[in-house]
Amino acid sequence: MIRVVIYLKDHEHSTLGELAEREYRTIQSQAAMIIRKKLENLGLLPVESFPEHSNTSQTTAPGKEGTHDNR
Secondary structure (H helix, E strand, O other): OOOOOOOOOHHHHHHHHHHHHHOOOOHHHHHHHHHHHHHHHOOOOOOOOOOOOHHHOOOOOOOOOOOOOOO
């Protein structure tokens, strides 16, 4: 991995820290994720296909697990 130095004002750093804490990341991981997502949105990187948080995975409606209609 390559290291990048980013200079932030005090309020930018503390806001980034608050967001990182809310999302259970380090400040460095949060900054990397923000940069990566911006590059994806601009079409410069392919969009990652895995969910960011495991608790946001799709679930099957109750009573529909394992049912198949093979007509």
